[in-house]
Amino acid sequence: MGLLDKQLNDGNIVITKVEDLLNWARLSSVWQVGFGLACCAIEMMATSASHYDFDRFGVIPRPSPRQSDVIIISGTVTLKMALRVKRLYEQMPDPKYVISMGSCSNCGGPYWEHGYHVLKGVDRVIPVDVYVPGCPPRPEALLEGLLKLQEKIRNESIVKKSA
Amino acid sequence: MKSTEEVFEILKGRFGDAISELVTGQPAESYFSVSPKEINKICFYLRDTEELLFDNLMNLSGVDDDNGEKKTAEDGSFTTFGGTLSVFYHLESTSLKHKVTIRVSVPRETPELESVAEVWRCADWHEREAYDLIGFNFLNHPDLRRILMPYDWEAGHPLRKDYKNPEFYQGMKVPY
Numbered sequence: 001m002g003l004l005d006k007q008l009n010d011g012n013i014v015i016t017k018v019e020d021l022l023n024w025a026r027l028s029s030v031w032q033v034g035f036g037l038a039c040c041a042i043e044m045m046a047t048s049a050s051h052y053d054f055d056r057f058g059v060i061p062r063p064s065p066r067q068s069d070v071i072i073i074s075g076t077v078t079l080k081m082a083l084r085v086k087r088l089y090e091q092m093p094d095p096k097y098v099i100s101m102g103s104c105s106n107c108g109g110p111y112w113e114h115g116y117h118v119l120k121g122v123d124r125v126i127p128v129d130v131y132v133p134g135c136p137p138r139p140e141a142l143l144e145g146l147l148k149l150q151e152k153i154r155n156e157s158i159v160k161k162s163a
Numbered sequence: 164m165k166s167t168e169e170v171f172e173i174l175k176g177r178f179g180d181a182i183s184e185l186v187t188g189q190p191a192e193s194y195f196s197v198s199p200k201e202i203n204k205i206c207f208y209l210r211d212t213e214e215l216l217f218d219n220l221m222n223l224s225g226v227d228d229d230n231g232e233k234k235t236a237e238d239g240s241f242t243t244f245g246g247t248l249s250v251f252y253h254l255e256s257t258s259l260k261h262k263v264t265i266r267v268s269v270p271r272e273t274p275e276l277e278s279v280a281e282v283w284r285c286a287d288w289h290e291r292e293a294y295d296l297i298g299f300n301f302l303n304h305p306d307l308r309r310i311l312m313p314y315d316w317e318a319g320h321p322l323r324k325d326y327k328n329p330e331f332y333q334g335m336k337v338p339y
Contacts, residue, residue: 117312
């Protein structure tokens, strides 16, 4: 972690690596696109609300993809919507992350066989960082997904290209 | 209050051969059939006549009757030839408190019937949905576009029994 586990013995000087500092700043303020698709979006909103309080991890819904770091695909991605999801993702500035929330967006969910209108997994159009299983996942599960994403960001390198 | 049988008799007296096939005694509600080219005229009559006053179109839905001849291909999929598709109209009178169900059957090869969007404005989107998913051609509809599937969907109408889903749509793989 670098920043926080160092004792502040030397007055107000903290020694850390640039990489750690950047990663720490990045993972502590992952702003999400204010965007929901289906019933998973209800759980996502519950996660944002006071009881589970997404904000304590630095997650705030932003009204524009251009101000966002993460897009949570919360619900069934229809073929019609998939094109819009892809466009939203392309409008986000780098570095950007994707959390696929729930069975539908992971793999098509209950629509996998007869859903003529459903994209069988959002990873067919945009790259996914974290998959959260569930139908819909409980807020705890989404929080776990976010912690996984933070762990991923924490281990990123500014030299090596991230996946 | 008029029963389906009474409504049927009133319409039969007025429109004759355009009204046919009263079906009763089923677990579901009774219904009768109307000719596809005259459904809009008859609906105007149903809405405006003093003793009927059907001011509310509760629902309009399409059905693939699945009564044609099926030809099975090698891969197990089949194509239907002949038979009919049907539209069901569920009408209600809010003032006289009676209801009626009407069926319009059209041949699968030429599924054409008159639109009732002029009679009840809510029929506009219902008919667009029936067009989108089953493929009826509602004549004189104000704006007959797809409503649920993408506008550039070329694979046909998904709720037909012999529908085949495409491999790809806009570069995205569709099957699992």
